[in-house]
Amino acid sequence: MIALYDTLTKRKAPLRPLVPGQVGIYLCGPTVYNSAHVGHARPEMTIDVLRRWLEASGLKATVVRNFTDVEDKIIKRAAELGEDPAALAARYAVEYVADMDSLDIKRPSIEPRVSETIPGIIDYIERLIAAGKAYASGGDVYFAVDSFPPYGQLSGQNVADLIAGARVDANEDKRSPADFALWKGAKAGEPSWPSPWGPGRPGWHIECSAMASQHLGPSFDIHGGGLDLVFPHHENEIAQSQALTGAGSFAQLWTHNGLIKVNGEKMAKSLGNFFLLGELVKRFDRETFRLFMLLTHYRSHINFELALGDDGKSVVGFTSLDDAEKRLDYFYTTLERLDQWAASAGVAGDDVAAPASDVLPEASDLDARMRAAMDDDLNTAQALADAGEGMKLANRLLDSGKGVAKDVRARTLARLRKDLRGVPCVLGLLTRPPRDFLDARRARLVARRGLDAAAIERRLADRDAARKSKDFKLSDDIRAELKALGVEVMDGPTGATWRVVD
């Protein structure tokens, strides 16, 4: 049974699906007014892992992730570019899908758009007005926060403080400064839809209430999003929804992922310190992003570290991603060694998976430990630390069977070979044949350093000849020569191999 931390009750709670065996998840999606950056990947990755874990646990997950394609920022940006707002939003939505595909994030079951939900939104607003929870005023419609006493339960805010803080937008048409717009009357030249209150468009929060209830029903299991959305967005979603459908309806569990910081600073458009996914994906393996994110628990902030040049400003490297990719390299290298051992030992597939008692204890409970970590609020950091321990044990046994009975060693290695791909594969890691990853990575590094692989191979052949004739001076000279290029030569039982150090 999986437990998740619930922002509303501030504690971990076991997931008890409303419909046994099925889990409905709503994730707040992007406002599509420009390209996706690293920050967008975090909630997507979090929900992707949640969804994969639930599915692996035998549950059917329905993930609804919206596109907000009608919004002030889109209108503004479209005006700047002289482009039609709808066309601009559609263009960036296509790009967004491609970016998430490139990170191997499973597509949501349903991707509703505001532009396709307008009738549902208008209906929703009409019901709120009929229930006395909202009022039309000056072409707009506002939610009456006073009509919903529990307001503030998610974020710990109270209405009086909000008003006293004077940070809420006072507005002639509002009865109370804390009220928020459900419908915004259109100004000249703005895109609009006809409504009982005149032409206009939905306010920011109502879309999610409407889309969630339309696709998942008035009550569903999990609502996700970034920590920055707790207030006001999610608070307002709760108000709108529960004002109509009552306490306890809407999301049963609220999960919020931590944000991404850049060299310790908040990542913000205004600071300009964000990086587009499309560019980073060219430079790193897609699994590198996944590992980078999953190495930290989803509720913590992640620091996206950059290596800066001497001027302290120019970005010369992506330290966090480099580190994650090296770790991934270690994992895949270990798996390859295990595969080679299995091939030479004649171990086929998983068929030698032995009972727990017949393998070393560190290996016998590895899978259970990883599963327990995942069930405990998706502790991927713990699960991957466990996997790392398993990798280390595998390498040790592969190096030497000293002190371990031969059959126990073999069964342990077989077990590790299976389990080290078990939970990690569910998380979308270590899913490929090791050689695919390792070759692709080396090719990328070769290209990045502007090296010539064929030339390296030729020098390696020269060195091999030198070693055969015991000319270690020449052999070492060639090693040094390649080393200067960033190429490391590794002598092995089947000849020398090489890799690019970064």
Place this chain on the structure above:
RNA sequence: GGUGCCGUGGCCAAGUGGUAAGGCGGAGGCCUGCAAAGCCUCUAUUCCCCGGUUCGAAUCCGGGCGGCACCUCCA
């Protein structure tokens, strides 16, 4: 001003009552013609500080200090 989160070794980071995971870095070692990779050992008597609860606290409570986030567009 309000609200919430956090403060773990040089750095990163798990751990929410039972006596400090893991990674990086560093030191030593095994292996190697030399290396690299891999492995082994060491690297926090202690979890921001001060009180309290408890047989027992990094974990709970109170106070203080520090950082961050949200309250305005932000994933």
